[in-house]
Each structure stands twice: as C-alpha cells, then as structure tokens.
Amino acid sequence: MTNATKALAALADPTRRRIFERLAGRPRAVGELARGLPVSRPAVSQHLQVLKSAGLVTDRAEGTRRVYQIDPQGLGVLRAWLDRFWDRALAAYQAEVEKEE
Amino acid sequence: MTNATKALAALADPTRRRIFERLAGRPRAVGELARGLPVSRPAVSQHLQVLKSAGLVTDRAEGTRRVYQIDPQGLGVLRAWLDRFWDRALAAYQAEVEKEE
DNA sequence: ACTCTACGTAAGTACTTTCTTACCGTTAGC
DNA sequence: GCTAACGGTAAGAAAGTACTTACGTAGAGT
Numbered sequence: 278m279t280n281a282t283k284a285l286a287a288l289a290d291p292t293r294r295r296i297f298e299r300l301a302g303r304p305r306a307v308g309e310l311a312r313g314l315p316v317s318r319p320a321v322s323q324h325l326q327v328l329k330s331a332g333l334v335t336d337r338a339e340g341t342r343r344v345y346q347i348d349p350q351g352l353g354v355l356r357a358w359l360d361r362f363w364d365r366a367l368a369a370y371q372a373e374v375e376k377e378e
Numbered sequence: 379m380t381n382a383t384k385a386l387a388a389l390a391d392p393t394r395r396r397i398f399e400r401l402a403g404r405p406r407a408v409g410e411l412a413r414g415l416p417v418s419r420p421a422v423s424q425h426l427q428v429l430k431s432a433g434l435v436t437d438r439a440e441g442t443r444r445v446y447q448i449d450p451q452g453l454g455v456l457r458a459w460l461d462r463f464w465d466r467a468l469a470a471y472q473a474e475v476e477k478e479e
Numbered sequence: 480a481c482t483c484t485a486c487g488t489a490a491g492t493a494c495t496t497t498c499t500t501a502c503c504g505t506t507a508g509c
Numbered sequence: 510g511c512t513a514a515c516g517g518t519a520a521g522a523a524a525g526t527a528c529t530t531a532c533g534t535a536g537a538g539t
Contacts, residue, residue, distance in 0.1 A: 282390065282395065285386055285389050285390040286390040288386050289383065289386040289387040290496085290497085291383060292498095294383065298463075300470075301463065301466045301470055302466075302470065303470060303473075304470075304474060306515080306516090307515075307516055307517090308514085308515065316498070316499090317498075317499065317500085318515090318516075319498085319499075319500085319516085319517080319518080320498055320499075321516095322516065322517060322518085323497080323498085323518090326517090338505095340506065340507070340515090341505070341507065341513095341514060341515045341516080342506095342515060342516080343516060343517085346470070346471070346474055347467045347471055348471075349468055349471050352460070352464055352467055356460055359453070359457055359460060360457075362399075362402065363450075363453055363457055365402045365403075366402050366448045366450055366453055367450055369401075369403065369404060369405075369448055370447070370448055370449075370450050372404075373405060373447055391526085391527080393527080393528095407485080407486090408485075408486060408487090409484085409486080417527085417528070417529090418528075418529065418530085419486075420486085420487075420488080420528085420529080420530085421527070421528055421529080423486065423488085424488090424527080424528085425527090427487090439535095439536090441485090441537070442483095442485045442486080442535070442536045442537070443484090443485060443536095444485080444486060444487085
C-alpha cells in the first residue's frame with residue numbers, strides 16, 4: 278500500500294476527517310478530541326493510529342496526556358500524487374473535447 | 379457526504395484507483411477495463427458506478443458499448459479541498475515549530 | 480427473426496471496518 | 510503508597526464493502 282493510498286483511505290472516513298480537521302487548528306490531546314465527537318475515546322484512539330500510520334499526524338507524550346498534531350508529510354504525499362494526476366487527467370479530458378469538434 | 383469525501387472514498391480503493399488511472403490515459407469501455415484487471419467485469423461495472431457518483435468519471439453509450447472517461451470535476455473538488463487544507467495544516471505546523479524554539 | 484457481444488443489476492458471500500465495553504499500564508499530585 | 514486522570518489494547522458485535530455467479534436487456538450484424 279503506497280503512502281498516498283493510505284492517506285486517501287485514512288481521510289475517507291468522516292470521523293477521521295473531523296479529527297484531522299480539528300488538529301489542523303492546533304495540537305490536541307486524545308480526550309479533548311473525543312469530547313467534541315459522537316464516538317468514544319477508544320474509537321478516537323484507534324482513528325489516531327490510522328492517521329499516524331498514514332503519516333498524517335505525529336504524537337508526543339506530555340505528562341499523562343498524549344498530544345497529537347498534524348504532520349504535513351502525509352498531506353504532502355497526497356498533494357504530490359494528486360497534482361501529478363491532475364495534469365494527466367486534464368490532458369486526457371482536453372484531448373477528448375478537441376476530438377469532438 | 380460531501381463531494382470531496384465521496385471522491386476520497388472512491389479513490390481509496392486500490393482497484394478503483396487502477397481503473398481511474400487507466401482512464402487517465404484515454405476513455406475506455408467496461409470490458410476493456412476489466413480485461414486488464416484481476417476482477418470480474420461486473421465488479422468493474424460496480425466500481426465505475428462509485429466513481430461516477432463521486433463525479434470522477436462520466437459515461438456515454440457507443441453502440442453496444444459504454445465508454446467511460448475521466449471527469450475533471452471530481453478531481454477538481456478534491457484538489458480544492460486539499461489546497462485549502464494544506465494551507466491551514468502548514469500554518470498550524472509552523473506555529474508549533476516556532477513555539478519550540 | 481436469430482445470435483453474439485457488451486453491460487447493468489440482483490442476490491448472496493466473505494472480508495474489512497468501525498464501534499463498544501472491559502481492562503491494564505503510566506504519570507502526577509496528595 | 511493511594512488515588513485519580515489519561516490513554517492504549519483486546520475482544521467481540523454490527524455494519525459496510527468488494528467480490529462472485531446468474532440473469533435480463535439493448536444494439537449490430539447476418
């Protein structure tokens with residue numbers, strides 16, 4: 278599984294996206310994230326593992342808390358893949374449009 | 379479900395990504411796509427529905443065949459979401475890096 | 480009209496994902 | 510040392526997803 282695929286799969290889940298978007302504001306601890314969401318804390322914990330293994334977040338211990346923050350690397354990989362793709366897709370599309378005329 | 383989420387979910391599946399990537403080359407019929415893949419033709423058909431409802435492809439009849447081609451719109455939505463996000467994420471990250479110093 | 484090719488859809492199955500509760504280890508403060 | 514807060518992990522239930530085979534429909538050629 279490539280990193281881009283992992284990142285896509287990770288962000289495809291709505292709950293994970295909400296977590297990720299909240300982290301985009303500022304770093305947060307697990308419990309803090311869970312409080313704003315309709316799922317239990319362990320569920321959030323599991324989602325964070327997925328995001329982490331996709332290179333989308335990093336974590337650090339801070340006393341008894343574990344603080345998660347966004348890791349730009351994962352987003353970067355995704356962006357790179359998408360940009361490369363965008364060019365190819367657009368080119369193919371344009372070629373078809375022109376052929377119609 | 380937002381369009382960006384739909385697009386993310388659609389592209390998260392490896393088989394669907396292979397289909398989509400082949401379409402990025404040029405438009406193709408269903409059977410043609412299926413021939414290059416390790417899954418049955420109906421499976422490909424189903425994947426194409428998902429891609430279509432995510433705004434990633436369009437289809438047209440051509441005799442007895444159904445030709446699919448890339449629709450830049452879906453990718454565009456994804457790109458827009460990612461770009462908006464990239465800025466926020468990077469800003470948050472930079473803020474943290476500076477705080478450490 | 481018959482037939483062949485190309486597709487979509489239905490139904491069912493196997494697998495994966497997401498969630499919950501229960502539990503355990505770790506750190507901080509009294 | 511006790512206790513309370515925080516969070517990861519295990520186990521299992523429920524739901525969702527990706528596939529298969531079987532079937533039905535529509536267009537093209539003879």
